[in-house]
Amino acid sequence: FSSPHDVDLVGDVSGYMIDSARAGLRFTPLSATRLVDTRNPQLRIDPALGVTPLPAATDQRIRLAGVRGVPSAAMVASVNITTTVSSGNGFVTAWNCNGARPNVSALNTVRGLSVSAAAMGQLTTESSTCLFSQTATHLIVDINGFWAP
Numbered sequence: 001f002s003s004p005h006d007v008d009l010v011g012d013v014s015g016y017m018i019d020s021a022r023a024g025l026r027f028t029p030l031s032a033t034r035l036v037d038t039r040n041p042q043l044r045i046d047p048a049l050g051v052t053p054l055p056a057a058t059d060q061r062i063r064l065a066g067v068r069g070v071p072s073a074a075m076v077a078s079v080n081i082t083t084t085v086s087s088g089n090g091f092v093t094a095w096n097c098n099g100a101r102p103n104v105s106a107l108n109t110v111r112g113l114s115v116s117a118a119a120m121g122q123l124t125t126e127s128s129t130c131l132f133s134q135t136a137t138h139l140i141v142d143i144n145g146f147w148a149p
Contacts, residue, residue, distance in 0.1 A: 028148065030146070036062055053087070054133045054139045056133065056134065058132070059101065060133075074123060075148060075149070076123065078120045080117070081106055081118075084137065086110065086115075088111045090133065092131060092133045094119050096129055097126075
C-alpha cells in the first residue's frame with residue numbers, strides 16, 4: 001500500500017481459507033442474485049426487513065441459504081454488501097450470528113454515498129448471517145457463490 005499522504009490504516013481479519021476439498025466443501029459460483037434490498041417495495045425479497053432503512057445500532061438476521069436457488073446445505077456464503085442513503089459515516093459488521101458480534105467492519109458507510117464490499121462468511125445452522133449497522137442505511141445483499149458438501 002502506498003499513498004502520497006499520511007493515512008491511518010486498519011486491517012481486520014475475519015477468517016481464513018483452507019483447502020475446501022479436504023474440508024469436504026465445494027465452491028459453486030453463481031450469477032449474482034439479489035437476496036436483500038430495503039429500497040424497493042416491489043422486490044420485497046426479505047419481508048422481515050421491510051422497505052425502510054436498516055435502523056442504526058441494530059442486529060439483523062438474514063437467511064442466505066435455502067432461498068432464491070441457494071441450497072439449504074450451503075455452509076459458507078460469498079456476498080456483496082452495499083449500503084446507500086446512509087444517515088451518517090459508520091460501519092457494517094457481518095458475522096454468522098453465533099456468539100458475540102465481532103468488533104470488525106465488513107464495510108464503512110459514508111453519508112451521501114453508496115458503498116459496496118465483498119464478504120465471505122460461515123452461515124449458522126439455520127442458514128443465516130447477521131448484519132449490524134452503526135448508522136441507519138438502506139441495505140442491499142447479493143450472493144455470488146457458496147460452499148456446500
